[in-house]
Each structure stands twice: as structure tokens, then as C-alpha cells.
Amino acid sequence: xxxxxxxxxxxxxxxxxxxxxxxxxxxxxxxxxxxxxxxxxxxxxxxxxxxxxxxxxxxxxxxxxxxxxxxxxxxxxxxxxxxxxxxxxxxxxxxxxxxxxxxxxxxxxxxxxxxxxxxxxxxxxxxxxxxxxxxxxxxxxxxxxxxxxxxxxxxxxxxxxxxxxxxxxxxxxxxxxxxxxxxxxxxxxxxxxxxxxxxxxxxxxxxxxxxxxxxxxxxxxxxxxxxxxxxxxxxxxxxxxxxxxxxxxxxxxxxxxxxxxxxxxxxxxxxxxxxxxxxxxxxxxxxxxxxxxxxxxxxxxxxxxxxxxxxxxxxxxxxxxxxxxxxxxxxxxxxxxxxxxxxxxxxxxxxxxxxxxxxxxxxxxxxxxxxxxxxxxxxxxxxxxxxxxxxxxxxxxxxxxxxxxxxxxxxxxxxxxxxxxxxxxxxxxxxxxxxxxxxxxxxxxxxxxxxxxxxxxxxxxxxxxxxxxxxxxxxxxxxxxxxxxxxxxxxxxxxxxxxxxxxxxxxxxxxxxxxxxxxxxxxxxxxxxxxxxxxxxxxxxxxxxxxxxxxxxxxxxxxxxxxxxxxxxxxxxxxxxxxxx
Numbered sequence: 360x361x362x363x364x365x366x367x368x369x370x371x372x373x374x375x376x377x378x379x380x381x382x383x384x385x386x387x388x389x390x391x392x393x394x395x396x397x398x399x400x401x402x403x404x405x406x407x408x409x410x411x412x413x414x415x416x417x418x419x420x421x422x423x424x425x426x427x428x429x430x431x432x433x434x435x436x437x438x439x440x441x442x443x444x445x446x447x448x449x450x451x452x453x454x455x456x457x458x459x460x461x462x463x464x465x466x467x468x469x470x471x472x473x474x475x476x477x478x479x480x481x482x483x484x485x486x487x488x489x490x491x492x493x494x495x496x497x498x499x500x501x502x503x504x505x506x507x508x509x510x511x512x513x514x515x516x517x518x519x520x521x522x523x524x525x526x527x528x529x530x531x532x533x534x535x536x537x538x539x540x541x542x543x544x545x546x547x548x549x550x551x552x553x554x555x556x557x558x559x560x561x562x563x564x565x566x567x568x569x570x571x572x573x574x575x576x577x578x579x580x581x582x583x584x585x586x587x588x589x590x591x592x593x594x595x596x597x598x599x600x601x602x603x604x605x606x607x608x609x610x611x612x613x614x615x616x617x618x619x620x621x622x623x624x625x626x627x628x629x630x631x632x633x634x635x636x637x638x639x640x641x642x643x644x645x646x647x648x649x650x651x652x653x654x655x656x657x658x659x660x661x662x663x664x665x666x667x668x669x670x671x672x673x674x675x676x677x678x679x680x681x682x683x684x685x686x687x688x689x690x691x692x693x694x695x696x697x698x699x700x701x702x703x704x705x706x707x708x709x710x711x712x713x714x715x716x717x718x719x720x721x722x723x724x725x726x727x728x729x730x731x732x733x734x735x736x737x738x739x740x741x742x743x744x745x746x747x748x749x750x751x752x753x754x755x756x757x758x759x760x761x762x763x764x765x766x767x768x769x770x771x772x773x774x775x776x777x778x779x780x781x782x783x784x785x786x787x788x789x790x791x792x793x794x795x796x797x798x799x800x801x802x803x804x805x806x807x808x809x810x811x812x813x814x815x816x817x818x819x820x821x822x823x824x825x826x827x828x829x830x831x832x833x834x835x836x837x838x839x840x841x842x843x844x845x846x847x848x849x850x851x852x853x854x855x856x857x858x859x860x861x862x863x864x865x866x867x868x869x870x871x872x873x874x875x876x877x878x879x880x881x882x883x884x885x886x887x888x889x890x891x892x893x894x895x896x897x898x899x900x901x902x903x904x905x906x907x908x909x910x911x912x913x914x915x916x917x918x919x920x921x922x923x924x925x926x927x928x929x930x931x932x933x934x935x936x937x938x939x940x
Contacts, residue, residue, distance in 0.1 A: 666712030874914030
């Protein structure tokens with residue numbers, strides 16, 4: 360359960376108030392300040408919208424109301440509150456999920472804490488966990504405008520307000536008849552408390568709502584409640600207040616703002632597995648979308664996962680650690696079992712990988728002689744395919760792809776030299792894109808000017824368009840990252856081995872574009888800092904992001920389908936990820 364709102368339990372001094380207030384699975388997607396407010400809440404009741412799924416099934420139980428006041432405010436990534444009992448302060452965080460009142464979190468360290476450990480009197484805890492009952496709200500607010508429930512308000516008006524609240528509707532869309540029941544003056548907690556001399560439960564949105572209103576988040580479509588996703592509003596056109604973006608390796612959600620509510624909502628976005636920039640993204644990922652980490656070298660020396668190649672015969676993703684020489688790794692995409700695959704002869708600093716007709720093709724960007732090799736996945740035997748351009752050393756073959764005729768296209772930037780890999784000479788050729796005819800063995804330079812530092816590459820589904828990433832924002836020796844340099848994805852028309860009509864189709868806001876893939880529907884998937892950007896190449900619009908905060912995705916590979924969902928395998932600096940969309 361995601362507790363997006365602040366709740367306030369205001370307690371009257373009352374000798375009969377000896378039971379708990381049950382806070383029931385408050386579910387809301389509103390960003391408009393809509394809330395429900397209750398008065399005359401008995402000590403065993405909760406504020407409820409009857410059978411409309413605002414509060415249903417007891418998932419969260421409050422502490423007894425006797426001499427206890429709770430004020431909840433956002434601190435860090437959790438909703439923390441101060442619980443005071445018998446004059447003693449106890450800082451606790453409200454846990455999400457099926458906590459059922461027995462588990463809270465210590466605010467200072469957010470450690471799970473069992474209230475049965477003696478910190479709360481057992482009789483009070485028993486009373487809290489036995490609380491039951493519901494009442495109907497006295498007030499429903501739509502965009503902060505309050506409407507009374509019950510009394511002289513007709514049932515059809517009440518039903519309309521409840522329906523509008525559930526749908527997170529706008530005030531402007533309310534029928535004029537319903538608007539006519541708006542209260543002339545807002546009724547606050549104190550007024551209701553004074554009238555009823557009972558506990559008041561008020562549920563409304565905190566700073567998250569303000570951030571949404573400032574243009575950050577849209578409501579998540581129905582059916583996507585189980586997906587970890589945020590929906591950016593208005594393409595982040597306006598960021599309130601003063602803010603700084605930091606260096607080029609700073610994703611948009613890591614900007615530093617002087618507005619606390621801006622920082623809060625950016626943290627929420629960063630914690631999401633998926634970030635939608637356009638409503639069409641939800642149709643692409645589906646309501647069962649899932650992201651998980653399946654492999655890492657955590658705790659060891661720095662590693663880099665690269666050259667992903669899915670081998671269907673073994674159901675494994677083969678990959679390399681670019682910093683190593685001598686072997687590949689293979690991880691089963693269902694069991695996550697990982698094994699080492701020796702290569703013979705050893706291949707230094709493998710960077711690109713592609714499975715084709717039973718073999719894995721790899722590019723190397725280390726040692727005095729660099730090139731493309733064909734590897735048998737069963738025994739690791741490697742055979743050289745190409746290692747020069749008419750007697751000149753290739754710079755650092757980076758990524759490769761096969762066309763429909765089994766010819767190889769590859770990129771050749773200078774990263775082996777830039778990174779100081781052993782034996783690599785200064786570049787002898789321009790940074791280029793090459794076409795290698797696997798029948799005649801002819802090697803043709805097809806572009807060495809438009810794309811300054813070519814990297815990942817892909818074809819459109821019909822083979823008529825060629826995409827290539829330009830990672831010029833990370834270049835030089837020693838390697839540097841220039842915020843003002845280009846970090847683009849280009850498209851070319853393709854006919855035979857000829858590229859024409861270059862055009863810019865996408866620019867990343869941070870880092871650099873690396874590996875590329877294209878979905879069966881023609882959408883471009885770009886490996887970037889912090890995840891994979893999903894782009895409509897026809898318009899250049901960013902539709903959404905598969906989000907891997909604090910990691911860099913170098914490449915991605917299509918895996919096997921699982922039911923109605925396709926699998927994508929992402930190789931990052933820290934982890935390998937499996938995505939079902």
C-alpha cells in the first residue's frame with residue numbers, strides 16, 4: 360500500500376476513547392488535492408466511502424486513541440509520524456503493505472520494529488488490533504472545494520461526488536447542480552472537533568499533491584496499481600523554483616531544487632521501475648510489467664556487463680566483462696544460475712555481442728590487433744572474422760548487427776585507446792560505421808562524418824531504416840564527459856550497403872546513448888544513463904523509460920517471450936536486469 364497522503368488523527372480528551380482507529384487501505388491516485396473528511400468518528404470506526412474502494416479490507420491499524428496524538432509528515436522516502444503515549448515520545452514510520460498494525464518503522468533508521476517487543480502496552484496493542492467499523496464522510500473536497508455529505512444533500516448528489524472523487528475528477532467537470540452544494544466557507548478540523556467532541560480523521564494530500572499540481576505527475580491509469588510506475592505530467596515543461604542539474608551523469612530526477620516538494624516527487628519518480636512520459640507508454644508495457652535484477656558482481660572489483668547475446672538453445676544470456684580477458688559469462692534467464700565460459704583463444708576487452716545462426720559474434724577493443732570473432736557457445740572456441748581495414752588497425756570495434764542477408768554492420772570508435780586498454784595504438788582510421796560482406800569479405804566504410812562517435816546500431820523492422828547512436832559526449836583521452844557535446848541517435852535510409860538521408864531522431868538529456876534495439880512495432884529502445892529510453896523515432900518523442908537509477912545501461916538484448924509479455928535483458932555497470940513488458 361502506497362501511503363501518498365498525509366493523515367491527521369486529532370484526539371479529544373475523552374474517557375471513553377479507549378479503542379483504536381482503523382485506517383483502511385486508503386487507495387488514491389489523485390494529484391488535485393481531493394480528499395475526504397470525517398467527523399463523529401467513533402473510536403472503532405474509520406472514514407469510509409462505503410463500497411467504493413477508497414477504504415476496504417483492513418490493511419493498516421492505528422494505535423489506540425487514548426492520550427495518543429499522531430501527526431504524519433513526509434520524511435525521506437517514508438511517511439513518518441510521532442506517536443506520543445503517556446507523555447513519552449516514540450518516533451515511528453508508517454509501514455506500507457499488509458502491516459496490520461503490528462509492524463511500524465523506526466523513523467531514525469527505518470528499521471522494522473515489532474510492536475509486540477514491549478514498547479507498547481500489550482492491552483493497548485490488543486485494543487488497536489481489534490478496532491472495526493466505518494462511517495461515511497461528512498465532507499468531500501474536489502480540488503480543495505468542500506461539499507457536505509448527508510443532511511440536506513440529495514443522495515444523487517452524494518453519489519455523483521463519490522463517483523467524481525473515485526475518478527479523481529476535476530472541479531470544472533462537475534455538473535452545475537452539484538457545484539451548487541459547495542460550502543461557502545471551508546470547514547476545518549477544529550470546527551468539526553468542537554461540534555462533535557469526538558476524534559476527527561482527515562485524509563488529504565501532502566507535498567506530493569503540490570508537486571503534482573506544479574506539473575510533475577499525472578494519475579496512473581486504472582489497472583496499473585501493481586506496476587511500479589510514475590507518469591510525468593506535461594513532459595516536465597516547468598520546474599518550480601531554483602534548481603541545478605549537476606553534471607552530465609545526472610538524470611533529471613537527481614536535479615537539486617530549493618523546493619522541498621519538488622525534491623520529494625523527484626525521489627518518488629527515481630524509485631519507480633518505469634517512468635511514463637506519454638500515455639501511450641502504458642500500452643507498450645502492459646499492466647503486468649516487471650523489472651528485476653538477475654545478476655551482479657557486487658562486492659568484487661568494478662565490473663562492466665557488456666556484449667549481451669541471448670542463446671535460445673541454452674536459454675542463457677551470454678555476456679562479457681569488458682575489463683577482463685579470457686572468458687564470457689552466461690546466466691540462465693529463468694533460474695539466474697551463472698557460469699563462466701572459457702574462450703579459446705582468449706579475447707581481450709570484449710565490447711559487442713550478437714547471436715546469429717547458432718554462434719555468438721563478438722567485437723574486441725583491446726590488444727594490438729582488434730576485430731570481430733565468431734564463438735561457439737558450446738565450447739568457447741573463437742575464430743577471427745575480421746581484424747583490419749586494408750592493413751590499418753581498426754580503432755575499437757564496438758557494436759555489431761546482422762542484416763537480412765547475414766552481412767555485418769559495425770561501429771568503430773576509439774574507446775580502446777581512450778580507456779588505455781593494453782596494446783591499443785593511437786587511432787589509424789576515422790571514427791566510422793562499416794559494412795562487411797560476409798560472402799566476399801569486402802569491408803566498406805559507409806559513414807565517418809555525420810556520426811562523430813558511433814556506438815550502438817539497429818535496423819527498423821522492415822530493414823529500410825538504419826539507426827546509430829552517437830556517444831560523443833563521452834570521449835577523449837583520458838575519457839571525459841562534456842555536457843555541451845552531442846549525445847544523439849541518428850537515422851539513415853538504407854539500400855544495399857549505402858546509407859543516405861541522415862536525420863536526428865533523438866537526443867538524451869544526460870549521459871550518452873549506447874546500445875540500441877527496435878521493437879516489433881518500430882519503437883526505438885536506447886540504452887542510457889539510468890535505464891532504457893523508449894522513443895517514437897517518427898516524432899523523436901520520449902514515450903517512457905525503463906528505470907535503473909544509479910546504474911548505467913550499456914546494452915540490451917531481446918529474450919524469449921513469457922505469455923503475453925516480451926522479455927528484454929539489460930546489461931548495466933552494476934547489474935543485469937530482466938524486464939517483462
